[in-house]
Amino acid sequence: MQLNGKSAVIFIPDGLEEEAAWSRTTHMGIGAHPDDLEFMAWSGIISGLAPKNRFAGVTLTDGGGSSRIGPYANTDDASMRRIRLEEEKKAAFLGEYSALAVLGYTSAQVRRDQRDLVKEDIKVLIKAARPQVIYTHNLADRHRTHLATVLLTIEALRELGKEYYPKEFYGGEVWRSLDWLASDKRCSFDVSSKANLNMSLMGLYDSQIEGGKNYHEATLGRKRANATYADAYAADKSRLLELFMNLHPLLENPQLSPLDYLAYQIDAFKTEALNSLKSSC
Numbered sequence: 001m002q003l004n005g006k007s008a009v010i011f012i013p014d015g016l017e018e019e020a021a022w023s024r025t026t027h028m029g030i031g032a033h034p035d036d037l038e039f040m041a042w043s044g045i046i047s048g049l050a051p052k053n054r055f056a057g058v059t060l061t062d063g064g065g066s067s068r069i070g071p072y073a074n075t076d077d078a079s080m081r082r083i084r085l086e087e088e089k090k091a092a093f094l095g096e097y098s099a100l101a102v103l104g105y106t107s108a109q110v111r112r113d114q115r116d117l118v119k120e121d122i123k124v125l126i127k128a129a130r131p132q133v134i135y136t137h138n139l140a141d142r143h144r145t146h147l148a149t150v151l152l153t154i155e156a157l158r159e160l161g162k163e164y165y166p167k168e169f170y171g172g173e174v175w176r177s178l179d180w181l182a183s184d185k186r187c188s189f190d191v192s193s194k195a196n197l198n199m200s201l202m203g204l205y206d207s208q209i210e211g212g213k214n215y216h217e218a219t220l221g222r223k224r225a226n227a228t229y230a231d232a233y234a235a236d237k238s239r240l241l242e243l244f245m246n247l248h249p250l251l252e253n254p255q256l257s258p259l260d261y262l263a264y265q266i267d268a269f270k271t272e273a274l275n276s277l278k279s280s281c
């Protein structure tokens with residue numbers, strides 16, 4: 001497999017031949033940083049453990065610029081890149097991923113400097129895997145590299161054409177929750193099963209947790225809150241709930257701009273919130 005990223009790493013946890021490993025993929029996650037997939041795509045990872053399903057991960061950046069204090073306070077960028085790669089490989093092994101691609105770009109390269117090269121790599125991997133379901137970041141995420149990742153994924157799919165479109169295409173929660181989405185626009189998945197596995201996967205990212213960010217507990221808390229606050233008038237139907245923005249309309253209508261689609265989602269929330277308030281006055 002020819003990728004543009006000079007530091008790109010392909011890892012096949014069970015040692016299967018590369019082409020076969022990618023072609024057995026049914027669910028694919030495309031994240032900006034090492035650990036994003038384990039935070040936002042539990043449903044894909046869980047689905048990948050079912051018979052005849054396999055989850056593959058794609059991470060665009062090397063994670064070298066992450067926060068670091070405590071035991072990682074004096075870790076230089078090169079060492080942090082190696083540490084984060086090993087953490088992600090451990091997650092792929094423990095999560096029984098079909099395959100993992102870490103493209104090794106910097107955030108600046110993903111956001112602007114090498115966008116076209118990153119997009120071509122995404123296209124190569126989608127063509128190799130032909131996944132039925134793709135998870136990436138959502139269009140309202142607060143992190144600029146996450147936004148670049150979802151935009152590049154949309155562009156890659158549109159350029160590949162309908163033959164490579166997944167049946168389902170979702171944007172997940174990391175640097176902004178999605179409980180604000182209008183109730184009929186919000187996609188939710190019960191991820192209560194395999195919770196211990198998913199906590200273990202997040203816990204593998206010691207460089208981030210001990211490096212100053214309590215991601216694992218924050219992510220678990222968000223999914224617990226999603227489950228409890230899903231319905232004000234009914235008992236909880238799940239212990240953990242993962243929320244997504246449905247991105248498939250952007251494939252169904254290639255002329256629909258991501259900006260206009262996000263504005264549509266915001267307008268739907270505005271309408272729902274105002275109508276609820278009016279009916280209560």
